[in-house]
Amino acid sequence: MQARLLLEDGTLFTGKSFGAEVEKTGEVVFNTGITGYQEVLSDPSYCGQIVTMTHPLIGNYGISRDDFESIAPSIHGFIVRRYEPRPSNWRAECSLGDLLKEYGIPGITDIDTRMLTRIIRHHGTMKGILTTSSKSVEELQEMVAAASIDELRNQVARTSTQHIYSSPGTKERIVLVDFGAKNGILRELNQRDCDVVIVPHDTTAEEIRRLNPDGIQLSNGPGDPKDVPYAAKMISELLGEYPIFGICLGHQLLSLACGADTEKLKFGHRGGNHPVKELATGRCHITSQNHGYTVNEASIAGTDLEVTHINNNDKTVEGVRHKKYPAFSVQYHPEASPGPYDNSYLFDRFIEMIREHKRQHPRKSRQIELMARAKGE
Template sequence: MEAKLVLEDGTIFVGKSFGATDKTGGEIVFNTSMTGYQEILTDASYKGEIVTMTYPLIGNYGINEDDIESFQPHVNGFIVKEFCAQPSNWRSLNKLDDYLKENNIVGISDIDTRALTKKLRIHGTMRGIITTDQASEDELIAKAKAAPGLSGRDLVSEVTTQESYELIGDGYRVVLMDFGAKKNIVRSLSEVGCEVIVVPADTSAKKILNFNPDGVMLSNGPGDPQDVPYAVETVKELLDEKPIFGICLGHQILGIALGADTYKLKFGHRGANHPVQDLKTEKVYITPQNHGFAIKEESLDLEKAEVTHKNLNDGTIEGIRHRSLPAFSVQYHPEASPGPQDSKYLFDEFIDLMAKEEECKAIS
């Protein structure tokens, strides 16, 4: 069946429909990863977005049970050059096409994803639609312009857990504020022995402290960090109370809680090979990223916080640390293991912060 991808600037790509035969709208973004499409589909940070895969062949290893990052797929739509109808992999339990149909995700294939990506890099991300409607071009372009953007709505509330739950461990107790947390964050905390209590995004500081945690993790999540002021206020209240580690959206929320401002990137960082430098050690890490917003460096109070990591592609802030309180964050995903283990040291640093806090309490 013929499908069309229509951008708000009037550009129309004609391709083939796969996945659910429906229509969808959202912000069109691109991801440069060669593998990991299943993790991308199920990453809650993509809520509200239609994802373009720049790697030309997608679906060749099918769908398995191990690489799911959330309770369901969250992308608004999926764009590929070519999808593989017959996957071949020992872990494969399902085909990409069937998986998208089962989860009502609209896809389009057989379009020039290179041309689309170049357009988004030059002009920035755009709103758009994927549709099989045979409406006029003017009608389709009007629908693309009316598609929802990322700012001005609380997407976190649509992906966070509705109830608190606990994963038993014999180490430090960590409360994970779920803004759309990837399962790998929970796994990474569990791997270092932590007891993890996952709570909804709107959980108050008082309720979090009632769990008597040793530390607080701020997860990744979708949308504009300015649209979750309740989370920012909670983090402000927790800063003087417990060690804090933020990832991705959690990094941006910590930045705002420290008085900084955020802004929307032209086309965002989405992929598995973004070079980031640790400014203290000068070591460069190859990182996975998925975000469309960043901390505005000139707005950060450098007497209160320091920049710890920088993106070597565009110089944006990739990490911050409070100068006197046990709180730090990174913009990228250390739990996603592109290195594969080179960024695990950040979880060790979090453990060290909690250990130091425990020592201070014992002395006092």
């Protein structure tokens, strides 16, 4: 079946459908990863987006239940140069096309993804529509123009958990604030035997205090960080009280909470091979990234933040830490999935920060503290 992709600038791509026979609008972006397409399409940070894979062959190793980064994909479309419908992998349980059909996601293959990527790099990300219908180009243009920007916003509420739940462990209690968290973050904390409590995106500072955490993990997530001002407010109220570690959207929200500003990148950073320099050591890390916004470096001046990492490609801010309080964040994904696991040591750094904070600020045991609260002390 024929499928078409129409960009808001009028560029039309015609190819073949390999996903659901539906019509979806979204922000068209590209990812430079060679592998990891399942983790990409199941990453909640892609909510509302139509993702282009720049690697020319996609689908060759199929889909495995072990590689999902969320319960269900949130992307609005998938674009590839060549789709392989017959995967060769002993772990494969179904094809990529079968997965897209199951979740109502359109896919298009046999188009020039190099041309599409160049358009996005030159003009920036833009809205588009991916369809298998026979509607005229004029009708599709009207649909793209009429697509509400609100459809491309409020993604955090759509991807976050709606209820508090826990992943028990025997060591440090971590409250993971879910703004659209990848499973990889929880997996890294579980590997360190942390007692993890996952809470919704709109959880207040007081509600987090009642959980009596040792540290707070701010997750990744989709969209503009300024769309969730309540999260920045919550973070500002907890700064200094608990150690905080932010990832991706969590990094941007920590920066906003400290008085810095964020801005949208022309076409974002999405892939598993982005070089990042750690300023303290001069060491270059190869990182996994997926974001369309960044912290404005000039806005950090005058705050209590200092830059710790920069992107070696475009010199944007990739990490900050608080000068007074135990809080730091990175723009990239130390949990990878997909991408290199070189930066998972940051979770160890977070745990050590928590232990140091507890040594410097010993607190009553949880049981004693909860009894004292119950008595109103």
